Amino acid sequence: MKTLLPLSTALIAAMATTQAHAVDIEVGYAYSATFDLTFEQIMQEFAKSHPDITVTFRATYENYEDATNTVLREAVANTLPDVSFQALNRQALLVERGIAKPLDAYIAAEPDFETDGYHKAMLDLSTFGGHIYGLPFSVSTPISFYNRDILNAAGVDTLPATWDEVIAACQLIKAKTDKEPLYWEWNISGNWLLQAAMWSQGVPMIKDGKLNMDNPEGLKALETAKAIFRDCGMKNVIGGDAAKSLAAGDLGMFFSSTAYVGFVDRSKVGDWEFVTAPYPGIDGAPQALPAGGNSAMLTSTSQDPEVLEAAWQFIKFTTSGAGAAAVALTTGYVPPNKVANELLMEDFYAKNPNKLTAVNQLPLLSEWFAYPGDNGLAVTQVIEDYLEAIFVGDATDMEELRDEMVEEVNALLPR
Template identity: 30%
Template sequence: MFLSRRAFLSTASAAAAMPILDARAGSRLTIRLSYASAPARGLYQSLAQGFMDARPDINVVLDSPAVDYDGLVQQTLRQNITKQLPDITHQGLNQIRPLADRGIAVPLDRFIAGDPAWKTIGVPDAMTSFARYGGKTCALPFAISVPVLFYNIDLVRRAGGDPDNLPQDWDGVIALGRKIAGLGEGTSGLYVEYTNNGWSFQTLVGAFGGRMMSDDETRIAFDGPAGLQALQLLQRLAREGQPALNTEQARQAFRAGTLGILFTASSLLTGFQQSAAGNFKLKVGSLPVASETARLPAGGNGMAILTDDPDKQKACWDYIKFAAGPAGQTIMVEATGYVPVNQAAINDPGGLGRFFDQHPEHRIASQRVSMMTGWFSFPGENNSRIIKTIEDHCYLVVSQKQDPAAALSSLRKDVDALLPH
């Protein structure tokens, strides 16, 4: 059934008022689920409730949300030590590898191969490669976040820009941002996020035609021309007037209507639309890329099974099929700006096809799906430390404390020291 936004909010509000439990839970198989972060609580409550409505023999209990994806994977690693793992988890796509390398995530290949229904779900085979390590599928994607530019069209018009012909390259985006900033009255022009689990740096490297490591992961590859261009762009933005805000402050400024252009993840679309309603017109633009062969990291999360109990594994697999299927994807898309992983749901004129026709801004991000690749996760045990190292160097460049070329050389050395040898 197609779930309207009003129905979703109603369900989410009702779910927020009580735990995802049931008086009949004693006679039902119960599975525990973990996720991040608190703003997504309503989504996962509605998803769990929808699954339980379809499968009254299974009860889903949600853990308290982690702060973010990095916090979630660290929490999961601690739970593994204390033998308190949840049965299934929605992990950031760049944080599944630590669980795979430690044998915590249960490989899903036997479930995929042994379930004829999976082939009819509608998830393209290419999507299943986003969390494949050592030849094993360790998670399946639930929601994909695509890099986009959000525009405050009221500010664009006031600055003399054309809302129907938004710039397609960085020179044009920066020039428009400069004009918006020139409006004064506390208005800022352009903000490009650079601290969000290393995703922005990976995105810019990919947009300029680069990659993070070689195919065999024996050498760093981001230290070439694409990595330098990414850091040069970040420093140019600072020199051209990017406001000295952190990520959340920039997002809040956009919600308040005082920031003209914001580069961030498409998953924020629904929230931004709610803030813009009645205040300013919002439009989504595509991220400039060097060529149509560019590859961009898929943000978002994937579903990994952690339990070794056969009955619970089967229940978790059924949850995965629901969440990745048309019903679960419809719940997810209507609640967020994530791109669905289910092509059949997108093509369904009575489901997401209709939703996209009625909400064209949601379709912009989906047009870049062919460019998406896995959100790279570094080998070894220091993935989280490497992400922090990347963000620290990006900050040094944006704050103009380090030249891009020097920063790239230093970043390469620091990351190399954290990789297994």
């Protein structure tokens, strides 16, 4: 079992002095660097409106795969948290295993739920078998991050709109500056950016329960990845370190989740111009993009109605109104809630246009596929291993690699 860590010792202690019979709940979430500040801000308001609920946060999940694996282990050990924030593409697995509890009864008891601002399209991301199992907490799309000063020094006057233009910009940055040209977070959770390469061509990565890359679009996605790796001299670092290089003014172009916008804004060194822009397409503008992010799920094994109600109150607070607005204020994620966005649209996005890019891409949102069956997490790793083979130069024939990858992955998926 993971060690329990209070989000803010001072805050929890202050709450304890004012409540004699507090209800205790435990919560788990991923990506400490991204969401710690978000939950600190949320808890300041939640504690005021719910002084009878004490929230203890579990040690943060490293990433979304770790979040799911941890909860699967905790289900066996009967040590589940009351609320777990899980990747949108991993919800179905927890529903199938009976770990996530449906929220329909709680929603039905809320007289103002429909006016609380939940987009039906967002709720659909967490609906399985006609029942709602999660409330989306943060939603992201992949976007482009640029150091405009580096691009200008390289003679790139127009922000790239396609990957061919990105790669051409790489060549100019390498030739005319001493800066790093690019980082594309190819190994981000859930093969998200490979799925983006497929969706941008209008093709789903999973079709009829199988890997849908044995087609020209699949080959083009892999050839694009190869060109990004080989022609841009990309360093072999993790996304967080690349974001630090961007913030330090050393990286020209960065392609990943809008979640990094808040970090770059807070960490930016120097007076260089930081801009975001829509994600590049392969042949023209993307036709669709996978929805990233996570949702709040009720995973409690408690039989105490007070504990379950407290968990629901926390889920509802974090995903609506001021709670959801905190997501945008502290990260670059889009709050999946109309009320939260209305609170922000008139003033916040006008002052923070870099965070508006993902909002403008919401019409492109499409499914972030989870690979079906018991081997779903293993499939994620298999595909990542193939991408790594391209990155390090062990694979050069993309058609051969594609066919081998499709065969290996489909052998792991349910027949």
